[in-house]
Amino acid sequence: MRKNIKSIDGPSKMKRLHDVIYTQISGRLKNRGRKLWVLAVFIAIAPSVVLAEKAWYPLEVDVWNPPFNEERQRDQKVYTPLDRAQEKWRIRVFIPHLKDAYWLGVNYGLIDEARRLGIGLAIYEAGGYDQLAVQRRQIEDSLKENPNGVIIGAISLDGLNDLVKKAAARGIPVLDLINGLASPDIAARAAVSFWDMGHQAGTYLHRLQTSIGKPMKVAWFPGPKGAGWVAAGDAGFRKAIAGGAIDVVESLYGDTGSAAQTRLIETVLKRHAAELDGIVGTAVTAEAAVKILRRSGLADRIKILSYYYSPGVDRGIRRGGITAAPSDLTVLQARIAVDVMVRILEKKTYFKHVAPKVTVIDRKNIRTWDSSTTLAPRGFRPIFSINE
Secondary structure (H helix, E strand, C coil), X not given: CHHHCCCCCCHHHHHHHHHHHHHHHHCXXXXXXXXXXXXXXXXXXXXXXXXXXXXXXXXXXXXXXCCCCCCXXXXXXXXXXXXXXXXXXXXXXXXXXXXXXXXXXHHHHHHXXXXXXXXXXXXXXXXXXXXXXXXXXXXXXXXXXXXXXXXXCCCCCCCCHHHHHHHHHCCCCEEEECCCCCCCCCCEEECCCHHHHXXXXXXXXXXXXXXXXXXXXXXXXXECCCCHHHHHHHHHHHHHXXXXXXXXXXXXXXXXXXXXXXXXXXXXXXXXXXXXXXXXXXXXXXXXHHHHHHXXXXXXXCXXXXXXXXXXXXXXXXXXXXXXXXECCHHXXXXXXXXXXXXXXXXXXXXXXXXXXXXXXXXXXXXXXXXXXXXXXXXXXXXXXXXX
16 A cells, blocks of 8 residues: 555645545445544555655765866766755746656656755746746846845856855855856856766767667757757767768757747658658657657658657657667756755855766666656646745
């Protein structure tokens, strides 16, 4: 019975859990008095049962040494977060959007870690990678409220530098989360190198091509132009396939919304369907490609790889529609970001540039891989503030 208990968020869900388990237990007991006794015992112990979840730490991480170095020189460390924050800090987080489930995983990790540490946290999403002006306005408005700290999943590599400088000048630390900020004024960075993500996808593709034993022609969809993670992922991918028998017949950039990626894939298929062996790109690209190739009768011939992870990619790998994808352990990056910010505010030791280690997932290891490191729990809906 206990293995069926899922993550519970909030009093109403806790009540439903009580009801479900009470029904399961009492349905097997005939004595009415004994039913009530079982229910009373369960109500007393259920909170501790539900909250006794597996801790996400200690965790093996990469620590850039020196911080922010572009050569990706890293040391391997073990990360253990704080037990509890000393104060109810007010932290503001800014992310590009919630149009794909990658950022839903970030949302979950941020909120759950803030809850664990006992701090206040509010999340603002800009609506897409074409909404830099919105993200700038959100940050500017937030700085007027003097938050204790700011975490930014940036739309643009250098389009927020003046705001980061402004925050730092006012004593408000800024942490760069996942996407990359070029500003020299950030206090810390919690971000896997997307060079690694692209490189891992390219390396897997190279091995696949070698096993097939003939050259491959692929289309490459790195994501929205101007985002730091896209430039890094593109460089890593191209480095991995350089000198091999893989020809990128076309590269198309675009927002990571489903509609935008669908249009790009359809454009490429009109030009190259007869010669194409593979589609490689964002998680949204891979998810859209599964449907398009199936509808077009090309699913058996054209391989699909993503260079990051999402629930749709997870389903695609399990069902055989997607070949493989690296995971940057999205949920854990968000958790680390919150903990690092609290450490900064409490003047405790912290890693200035840290991230979990990239893992590549395919059908060989997906059954044993811990998806809670990357994906929000099933049924999780966006939460925009906690303890505010």
